Amino acid sequence: MSEPKRLAGEKACEYVKDGMVLGLGTGSTVYYTLKKIAGQGLDVIGVCTSVDTENKCKELGIKTSTIDEHDPELAIDGADEIDANRHLIKGGGGALTREKIVDYRAKEFIVVAEERKLVQQLGGTFFLPVEVIQFAWKRTQRELKERFGFERVEKRDFTTDNGNYILDCHGKIGGAVEWEKEINSIPGVVENGLFTRDVKKIIVGSGTGVKEI
Ligand code: 5RP
Numbered sequence: 001m002s003e004p005k006r007l008a009g010e011k012a013c014e015y016v017k018d019g020m021v022l023g024l025g026t027g028s029t030v031y032y033t034l035k036k037i038a039g040q041g042l043d044v045i046g047v048c049t050s051v052d053t054e055n056k057c058k059e060l061g062i063k064t065s066t067i068d069e070h071d072p073e074l075a076i077d078g079a080d081e082i083d084a085n086r087h088l089i090k091g092g093g094g095a096l097t098r099e100k101i102v103d104y105r106a107k108e109f110i111v112v113a114e115e116r117k118l119v120q121q122l123g124g125t126f127f128l129p130v131e132v133i134q135f136a137w138k139r140t141q142r143e144l145k146e147r148f149g150f151e152r153v154e155k156r157d158f159t160t161d162n163g164n165y166i167l168d169c170h171g172k173i174g175g176a177v178e179w180e181k182e183i184n185s186i187p188g189v190v191e192n193g194l195f196t197r198d199v200k201k202i203i204v205g206s207g208t209g210v211k212e213i
Contacts, residue, residue, distance in 0.1 A: 002028065002029075002114060003205070003207065004114035004115060004116075004205035004206050004207060005028055005029040005032060005112075005113075005114050005205060006032045006205065007205035007206075007209065007210040008029055008032075008112040008113055008114060008203045008204060008205035008210055009029045009030060009031065009032025009033040009035075009036070009112050009205075010032050010033065010036045011112070011203045011205070011210050011212075012033045012076045012110055012112050012203055013033060013036040013037060013040060013042070015074060015076075015110060015201070016037060016042055016044060016074070016076075017042075018042055018043045018044070019043060019044070020044045020045070020072075020073050020074060021044070021045045021047060021065070021070045021071070021072045021073050022037075022044045022045070022046050022047065022072055022073070022074055022075070022076065023046075023047050023049065023072035023074065023075025023076065023077070023102040023103055023105070023106040023109075024046040024047065024048050024049060024053050024057065024062075024075075024076065024077075024102075025049050025053070025075065025076055025077025025078050025095075025099060025102075025103070025112075026049050026050040026052055026053050026077070026078070026093045026095035026098075026099060027077075027078040027092070027093050027095075028078070029078040029112045029113060029114070029205075030053070030076060030077060030078050030112060031056060032112075033076050033112060034046075034053070034056055034057065034060055034062060035060065037060075037062060038060035038061055038062055043063075044062065044063070045063050045064065045065045045070065046062050046063065046064045046065070047064070047065055047066065047067050047070055047072050047075075047102050048064055048098075048102075049077065049095050049098045049099040049101075049102045049103070050093070050095040050098055050099075050161055051161045052093070052095070053095075067101055067102055067105060071105045071106065071107070072102065072105065072106040072107070073106065073107050073108070074106055074107065074108045074109075074110065074200075075102055075103045075105075075106035075108070075109050075110070076110045076111075076112060077090070077099055077103050077109070077110075077111060077112070078090070078111070078112055078113055079111050079113045079117055079195075080092040080117065080126045080193070081117055081119045081122050081123075081124075081125060081126045082111065082113060082117050082118050082119065082202060083118075083119055083120070083121065083122050083176070084120075085176070085196075086198075086199045086202065087122060087176040087177075087194065087195065087196045088111065088122075088193075088194070088195040088196075088199075089122050089123070089126055089127075089128055089129075089173075089193050089194060089195075090129075090193045090195050091128075091129030091130075091131070091166070091192075091193030092126070092129065094129065094131075094156065094158055094160050094161075094166050095160070095161065096129055096131060096191055096192070096193040097131050097160065097162060097164075097190055097191040098161060098162070099195075100191055100195065103195065103197065104197050108200040109197060109198070109199050109200055110199070110200055110201045110202075110203065111199055111201070111202045111203065112203045112205075113202065113203070113204055113205070114204070114205050114206065115204050115205065115206035117204075118204065121172055121173070122172070122173040122176055122194070123169075123170075123171055123172040123173040124172060127154075127168040127169055127170045127171075128150075128168070128169040128173065128192060128193050128194065129156075129166050129167070129168055129169075129192070129193040130144060130166065130167045130168075130169055130183060130189055130191075130192045130193065131160055131162070131164050131165070131166055131189070131190040131191050131192070132164060132165050132166075132167055132188050132189055132190060133164050133165075133188055133190060134163075134164060134165055135188070136188050137155065137165050137167070137188065139188065140167065140186060140187075140188035140189060141153045141155065141167055143186050143188075144167060144169055144183070144186065144189075145169075147182075147186070148169070148171070148174070148179065148182075148183070149171065149174075150169040150170055150171040151170045151171045152169075152170045152171075153167050153168070153169045153170070154167065154168045154170070155167055155168075156168055162190070164190055173194065176194050176196050177196050179192075179194055180192060180194035180195075180196050201213075
């Protein structure tokens, strides 16, 4: 149990109202949000970003729908790194493609994270996850390394909810806005974990409390 994650995850519920369609992220911080939503008996419809979150909603009795049926009013999701421009690296849990579809479709986006996720430069402490199709993944791996100068690009021992692989790219991110688009232009790439859409609030939990930035 992580107190900073709990503080951040639970605080996000202050933005949740009965009747809302909510984009629900993936990971241990958002799990605290889900538990709080259920605990408060809030009547929401969750649009889930992973099978894992879908299962958790089922256990907690939170109703769900799909992004085909509903664009969320608000999405709440975690992050692996957050820089001063409010750009993110996500995908530590391998759910980045569904997260991007849901988080980008939402009218507003709130990020919940523990304080250590705030960084000077993206890629400094975490790697950038990239979802790729299985076909020619080694070719895609080489291209990621050569074009973007990553120190190493490692295939995770994991298959995503979409049946694809994740390549973890180690190294500093040159420009989040440009790279988010350019990485996706490589044939074989499905999606990457750079998130540069506008963020309404970043809710940060730490050992001393919770703050919003
Ligand atoms: C999953 C994600 C998560 O939001 C990210 O990894 C943060 O997870 P946690 O809240 O467990 O630290 O992007 O793909």
